[in-house]
Amino acid sequence: MSFVIGRGSDAETVQAGRLGRYRALDGSEGAELFIDLDGPHAMLIVGKRGYGKSFTLGVVAEELARAPGVAPVIVDPMGVFGTLADPADGEPVPVELIDDPTIAAATLDPRSWCSLLGLSPESGAGGLVWQAAQESRTLEEMCHHIESTDAPSTDKRAAVNHVDLAASWGVFDPDGLDATELASTAISVVDVSGLDVAPMNAVCRGIGEALYRARIDDAIDRLPWLLIDEAHTFFDGVAEAALHTILTRGRAPGVSLVLATQRPSAVSETAISQSDVLISHRLTAEADLNALDAAQPTYMNESLDERLPTDPGQVVVIDDATETIHAAQIRFRDTPHGGESPSAREIAGLE
């Protein structure tokens, strides 16, 4: 009998991903541990730098790419998940690489446009951007709308300059990514690594909204899974609204979210409280431990800090669906891990 996180004991492990093996107190490995890929989930993967968050996210990504009926998309802020497309050990991992992602300007609402451009909606330029975003579908239309008002010319100039700045990011296109494109059988790896935080957030928001809306409108017949590395980056920008929608309302339409971060204290409380699966690597920063402690379930009768592992790849999994806690060793990646830290000795040819 195998255990499937999010489901419980399962003899067949159908539509479940291989996560790793149980880890005994003496470090020895036990039975295989799986993760449910059938129903919708909100998962949070945490751990301090270098203890395996991205590696674990990669393992989940490999399993999702191989699973039927799901549409996995990974937002890759460090550009390390392109290696999912490299030859894999075992079953192939189907991957769709998206290197220059764009979204339609109309994906963002007027408030988000102001916050994306760092403008207060109460300011002259901010008010103009707000109105333009309400009335327009493209950046060009926004500029025309601003120019055509009888607002003071300094406000108009400031507003147009801000919209031009957004245009210079190169992430807005009326034919930007849509859900049908993202919802292929392969995992879509959206590389946002060349972008600043603001456009990175805009792209993430566009993808999150497109996937959610497509399920609400019955436009895609697979269940989307949105995986996000360095998730704290997106809780401090315009992407947050889309992530909150999925966290709080994603279950019914079947949209899943997997967030990985080294700073659980920097993602929202909702992200922690709404997660039904928490995978924790080693953590030491007090603020991060406190953030997780606040959401510690009553069925956990010792504190999380006491159970946290010490070595890379080791985790504690809190499974809220089955109200169980597991000590595990995450399995090795079947495709190369792209997040290896560079070594000065290696670069100098000494290793």
Ligand SMILES: Nc1ncnc2c1ncn2[C@@H]1O[C@H](COP(=O)(O)OP(=O)(O)OP(=O)(O)O)[C@@H](O)[C@H]1O
């Ligand atoms: N499950 C695992 N099995 C074997 N080695 C692992 C495992 N997980 C992590 N490692 C090792 O730990 C290293 C660091 O992992 P990873 O790059 O995922 O860390 P991270 O926590 O995501 O760090 P960062 O915050 O810098 O992204 C990997 O390069 C790998 O060598």
